[in-house]
Amino acid sequence: MKRMIMHVHTSPRSRDATLAPADAVAGAKSAGADILLFTEHDIAWTRDELDRLAEENGSGILLLGSAEVAHRDAHLIVIGCDTALDLALPVNEMVRQVHELGGAVILAHPADLFFQITPEIASGWGVDAAEVVNLKKRSVPPGEWKNWLERGMGLVAGLDAHRKTDMKGGCHTLVPEWVETEKDLARALRERLVRAGQ
Numbered sequence: 741m742k743r744m745i746m747h748v749h750t751s752p753r754s755r756d757a758t759l760a761p762a763d764a765v766a767g768a769k770s771a772g773a774d775i776l777l778f779t780e781h782d783i784a785w786t787r788d789e790l791d792r793l794a795e796e797n798g799s800g801i802l803l804l805g806s807a808e809v810a811h812r813d814a815h816l817i818v819i820g821c822d823t824a825l826d827l828a829l830p831v832n833e834m835v836r837q838v839h840e841l842g843g844a845v846i847l848a849h850p851a852d853l854f855f856q857i858t859p860e861i862a863s864g865w866g867v868d869a870a871e872v873v874n875l876k877k878r879s880v881p882p883g884e885w886k887n888w889l890e891r892g893m894g895l896v897a898g899l900d901a902h903r904k905t906d907m908k909g910g911c912h913t914l915v916p917e918w919v920e921t922e923k924d925l926a927r928a929l930r931e932r933l934v935r936a937g938q
């Protein structure tokens with residue numbers, strides 16, 4: 741499987757981040773990642789921008805883009821769907837739209853005290869995976885991971901990096917070897933072939 745470092749915000753695309761994209765790439769490489777998944781707030785990188793960043797920083801790591809969408813009920817990492825979503829819709833309808841467009845949705849930091857989303861609620865929404873490990877907010881205790889798995893969701897681990905010092909090793913998500921694009925990653929998530937690694 742490939743090791744993916746995910747949930748990374750960079751400046752200037754995420755206004756609350758100071759991490760330079762080049763430092764994110766360097767940090768992910770030195771952490772031994774095969775894939776770096778950017779999750780900017782409400783905006784995704786274009787393929788051209790990612791290719792340019794890869795060129796400028798040498799190859800050796802696959803760069804993928806996604807957007808962390810701030811819905812009033814949850815933060816959702818939307819992958820493989822470039823169409824703008826209507827935030828006024830309930831979460832379950834947004835997730836259904838993303839699926840129809842060939843994408844996938846990760847529920848970001850469900851254990852964050854602000855949201856405290858249960859597996860029951862998340863499975864009702866139809867999200868593909870839950871970010872059970874989040875290095876900046878609260879993580880789901882390992883003893884409760886089975887509750888998410890039993891409800892049919894995959895588990896992922898994210899850094900929620902905003903600064904250079906947030907780019908650490910030891911927290912990654914394992915994805916199938918055939919993942920080369922955002923659409924591939926979305927498919928792997930929908931087919932529950934992704935898991936939190938240690």
Ligand SMILES: [Zn+2]
Binds near residue numbers: 808815848849
């Ligand atoms: Zn968030």
Ligand SMILES: [Zn+2]
Binds near residue numbers: 749808848900
């Ligand atoms: Zn975030």
